[in-house]
Amino acid sequence: MKTLVLVEHDNAEVAAATLSTVKAASLLGQDIDLLVAASSQVIAQKASQIDGVSKVLSFVDGRFDNEIAEDVAECVVQVANDYNFFLASSSTTGKNSLPRFAALLDIQQISEVIEIIDNATFKKPIYAGACIATVKTNQEKNVLSIRTTAFDKASAESGNAQVIEMSVTDTSSKKSAFIKNELTVSDRPELTSADIVISGGRGMQDADNFKLLDGIANKLNAAVGASRAAVDSGFAPNDYQVGQTGKSVAPNLYIAVGISGAIQHLAGMKDSKTIVAINKDEEAPIFKVADYGLVGDLFEVLPELESKL
Amino acid sequence: MKILVPIKRVNDYNVKVRPNQSNTDVDLSNVKMAVNPFCEIAIEEAIRIKESGNAEEVVVVTVGDEKHQEQLRTALALGADRAIHVKTENPLQPLDIAKVLVKVFEKESPELVLMGKQGIDGDHNQTGQMLAAMLGLPQATFASKVELQAGSVEVTREIDGGLETLKAELPAIVTTDLRLNEPRYASLPNIMKAKRKPIDELDLDALGVSPKNRVELVAVESPAERQEGIKVESVDELVDKLKNEAKVIE
Numbered sequence: 425m426k427t428l429v430l431v432e433h434d435n436a437e438v439a440a441a442t443l444s445t446v447k448a449a450s451l452l453g454q455d456i457d458l459l460v461a462a463s464s465q466v467i468a469q470k471a472s473q474i475d476g477v478s479k480v481l482s483f484v485d486g487r488f489d490n491e492i493a494e495d496v497a498e499c500v501v502q503v504a505n506d507y508n509f510f511l512a513s514s515s516t517t518g519k520n521s522l523p524r525f526a527a528l529l530d531i532q533q534i535s536e537v538i539e540i541i542d543n544a545t546f547k548k549p550i551y552a553g554a555c556i557a558t559v560k561t562n563q564e565k566n567v568l569s570i571r572t573t574a575f576d577k578a579s580a581e582s583g584n585a586q587v588i589e590m591s592v593t594d595t596s597s598k599k600s601a602f603i604k605n606e607l608t609v610s611d612r613p614e615l616t617s618a619d620i621v622i623s624g625g626r627g628m629q630d631a632d633n634f635k636l637l638d639g640i641a642n643k644l645n646a647a648v649g650a651s652r653a654a655v656d657s658g659f660a661p662n663d664y665q666v667g668q669t670g671k672s673v674a675p676n677l678y679i680a681v682g683i684s685g686a687i688q689h690l691a692g693m694k695d696s697k698t699i700v701a702i703n704k705d706e707e708a709p710i711f712k713v714a715d716y717g718l719v720g721d722l723f724e725v726l727p728e729l730e731s732k733l
Numbered sequence: 734m735k736i737l738v739p740i741k742r743v744n745d746y747n748v749k750v751r752p753n754q755s756n757t758d759v760d761l762s763n764v765k766m767a768v769n770p771f772c773e774i775a776i777e778e779a780i781r782i783k784e785s786g787n788a789e790e791v792v793v794v795t796v797g798d799e800k801h802q803e804q805l806r807t808a809l810a811l812g813a814d815r816a817i818h819v820k821t822e823n824p825l826q827p828l829d830i831a832k833v834l835v836k837v838f839e840k841e842s843p844e845l846v847l848m849g850k851q852g853i854d855g856d857h858n859q860t861g862q863m864l865a866a867m868l869g870l871p872q873a874t875f876a877s878k879v880e881l882q883a884g885s886v887e888v889t890r891e892i893d894g895g896l897e898t899l900k901a902e903l904p905a906i907v908t909t910d911l912r913l914n915e916p917r918y919a920s921l922p923n924i925m926k927a928k929r930k931p932i933d934e935l936d937l938d939a940l941g942v943s944p945k946n947r948v949e950l951v952a953v954e955s956p957a958e959r960q961e962g963i964k965v966e967s968v969d970e971l972v973d974k975l976k977n978e979a980k981v982i983e
C-alpha cells in the first residue's frame with residue numbers, strides 16, 4: 425500500500441508545510457505519492473522535485489485556484505483505493521479538507537500528529553498541549569494531520585517523480601463558492617516556517633506599537649506573531665495568532681513581548697528552541713518556559729534591542 | 734429558519750488538565766466543566782441571528798452522558814429555544830459524533846448548522862467538516878463573520894494567510910472561530926426560565942448509530958517540561974547570550 429500526501433500551495437509555490445508532511449510520510453516506510461489540485465501544472469512540476477516522492481497526481485482545473493475543501497476532498501476520494509495513508513499538514517487548508525474526505529471514506533482522522541511510533545501508533549498533543557496522547561488505530565486506512573513543527577523538511581529539489589495528469593470528475597456534493605481573499609502581505613518569512621519569531625501580546629497596547637516589533641523583525645529576518653489577546657484587540661491580523669487555536673511555531677528563537685504565557689499561547693510555541701520573554705511582571709508565567717527572561721518595560725527594551733542588533 | 738447548534742462539554746479552559754495516575758487517560762475527576770468556548774460562540778451567533786429576525790428557532794444538541802444536560806441548560810439560558818440530548822455513556826469520536834448529528838439533522842431539517850471549529854479537549858477540529866461531508870452540504874469553517882442572505886450565507890473565514898470569504902447555499906455547515914463574536918453571559922431570570930425549556934432525549938439505538946472504537950487511547954503523559962532559564966539584567970546581556978551562548982543570532 426502507498427501513502428498519499430496532499431500538496432498545499434498558493435498556485436505559485438509549494439508550501440513549506442508540505443515538505444514537513446512528506447518527511448513525516450517517509451517515516452511510514454511506504455511509497456509516497458502526492459496529490460496536487462491547482463489551476464495550472466506549475467505546482468505539480470515543482471512538487472515532483474520533492475525528495476522521496478514516487479508519483480504526483482496532478483488535477484488541473486480553474487476552480488482549484490482556491491483550495492475549496494469540497495473540491496479537494498472529491499479528488500482524494502477519486503484515487504483513494506490505492507492508498508492506506510492520507511496525510512496533510514495541520515494548516516487551515518489541511519484542517520479544512522482532511523476531515524471532509526476522511527468522513528467520505530468512513531475514516532476517523534488523527535489530528536496534529538507529532539510522532540509516528542509505528543504505522544498504527546501515533547502521538548499527539550491534547551488539552552492545549554498539557555498532555556500528550558499515544559493513540560493506536562484499528563483502521564485499515566488512516567488519515568493523519570501532521571503538526572509540521574515536529575518534523576524536518578524533505579528536500580524540495582532532489583526528487584524526480586513522475587507527474588500523472590488526472591481528469592477531474594464532479595460529484596453531486598453541494599459546494600461553497602469562493603468570493604474573495606484578503607491576504608496579509610509581508611516581505612518577511614512565513615510565520616510557521618521562520619527561523620526567528622517575535623510576538624507581541626496585550627502589553628503592546630495598540631496596533632501602532634507593533635511597529636516596534638517590525639523594526640526588530642526586519643533586522644533579524646524574523647516573522648511577527650501575536651497572542652490571541654493582541655489579535656482580539658485589533659493590534660495584529662488574525663493570521664498572526666500563535667497558540668492552541670492559532671498557529672504552531674517552533675523556530676530557533678521565539679521572542680515573546682508583553683505576553684503573559686497562558687497555556688493556550690504556550691501550546692503554540694513552547695517547542696521553540698530558544699525562548700526569550702520580555703515582560704514587566706516578573707511573576708508572568710511566560711518566564712517559566714523562557715531560556716532568557718528580561719524583566720522590563722517593553723517600550724524601553726524594544727528600541728534599545730533594535731539599536732543593539 | 735431553524736438553526737441547529739451542536740455543542741460539546743469540555744474542561745473549563747482555565748484548568749490545566751493532567752494525566753491520571755496510571756497514565757491511561759486524562760484525569761477529569763475534579764475538573765470544572767463548561768460549554769466548549771467555540772460552541773459558546775456558535776450559540777451566541779445563532780441567538781443574534783434569531784434576534785435580528787432572520788431565524789425563528791435555535792435548537793442545541795449534544796451527544797454524551799447525563800452530565801451533558803448542564804451544558805444544554807446553559808445554552809437554553811443563553812437563549813436557545815429547545816435542546817436535544819443524545820445519550821451515550823462513553824464519549825464518541827468525531828466521526829461517530831458526526832454520524833449522530835447527521836440523524837439529528839435529518840429529523841430537524843435546519844437551514845443552518847453553527848458549531849465550534851474545535852473542542853479544546855481533544856483539539857480534533859473535525860466534526861463540522863465530517864458532518865458537511867456526510868450530508869453532501871457546503872462547509873465554511875473557521876468563521877469570523879457570518880452574513881445571511883436570501884437562501885445563502887456569506888462567511889468570512891480565518892485562514893493561515895489572512896481572510897477568505899465564501900458563499901454557501903443553505904443548508905450549510907458553518908464552524909466558528911474566536912473573532913466571530915463575544916458571547917454574552919446568561920442572566921439570572923434567563924437561567925430560571927431555562928429550567929422550564931424542553932430537553933428531548935434520544936439514544937444511539939433509536940438513531941441507528943453504532944459507534945466503533947477506531948482509534949484507541951493507549952497512554953497519556955505530560956509533555957517534557959522545559960527547564961526554566963535565567964533572567965538577564967539588561968538588553969546588552971540578552972544580546973550577548975543570544976549571540977554567544979544560544980548562538981541563535983549573529
Ligand SMILES: Cc1cc2nc3c(=O)[nH]c(=O)nc-3n(C[C@H](O)[C@H](O)[C@H](O)COP(=O)(O)OP(=O)(O)OC[C@H]3O[C@@H](n4cnc5c(N)ncnc54)[C@H](O)[C@@H]3O)c2cc1C
Pocket residue numbers: 624625626627628650651652653654665666667668669670671681682683684685686687688689692702703704705708720721722723746770771853
Ligand atoms: C478557546 C480559547 C482559545 C485560545 N486560543 C489562544 C491562542 O491560540 N493563542 C493565544 O495566545 N491565546 C489563546 N487564548 C487566550 C489565552 O487564554 C490568553 O487570554 C491570551 O494568551 C493572553 O494574551 P496576552 O498574554 O497577550 O495578554 P495578557 O494575559 O493580558 O498579558 C499581557 C502581558 O503583558 C505584560 N505587559 C503589559 N505592559 C507591559 C509593558 N509595558 N512592558 C512589558 N510587559 C508588559 C503584562 O505583564 C502581561 O504579562 C485562548 C483562549 C480561549 C478561551
Ligand SMILES: Nc1ncnc2c1ncn2[C@@H]1O[C@H](COP(=O)(O)O)[C@@H](O)[C@H]1O
Pocket residue numbers: 738739740741742769771772794795796797827830847848849850851852853855856857858859860861
Ligand atoms: N459530543 C458532542 N456533541 C455535540 N457536538 C459536538 C460533540 N463533539 C463535538 N461537537 C461539535 O463539533 C465541534 C468540533 O469538535 P471537535 O471536532 O471535537 O474538535 C464542537 O465545537 C461542537 O460544535
